[in-house]
Amino acid sequence: MLIQIAHxxxxxxxxxxxxxxxxxxxxxxxxxxxxxxxxxxxxxxGRVIAAFSVPVLIFQGLAILSVAGFPGLDWPRWCGWAALGVSTVSAVLNGITLSARERAVGFPVTLVMAGLAAYVMISTAR
Structure with a gap:
């Protein structure tokens, strides 16, 4: 189940x-x-900011997969915490934005993502 959550x-x-x-x-x-x-x-x-987000998002996905034990990934655990931190900050920012559209779509998406990352991190606590 854990690897499916990470996926x-x-x-x-x-x-x-x-x-x-x-x-x-x-x-x-x-x-x-x-x-x-x-x-x-x-x-x-704005496009440069979007471009900067791409490697950050890829890092986040790979970090959580690594923490969940995805074969071939053996990243330090702090990478998963960093991914959770970025996801949490993203959820907060999407939740407090003045943009109604961002709050309506971005906030629930990033909140669920933060929840999934938290689940993986808590479930693998040593």
Missing amino acids: LYATACLAVVFFQFALIGGAPLGPWTQGGQLEGALPIK
Whole structure:
């Protein structure tokens, strides 16, 4: 069950990566991200922020998979805690944003992701 929870978390990270790729590519999703202050496509600065998010999200998914015991991954446990921390901060920021769209979609998604990461970290406590 633990590895399935970690897979679900990693899959959610991958889904958010695809969302970031859409932002980088110029999809008109400004109201759904980065505070929802922009209509249409993000400017270059916003796209750079989205691009920075991609390796962070990949790191998060791999870190939680590693903690859950995914074969071939043997990362330090602190990487899982870092992934949980980033997920928690993301949930908080999505929960307090002024953007109603981000609160409606981003908050539940990131809250569930934080919960999945927490489950893996707590279940593997030594």
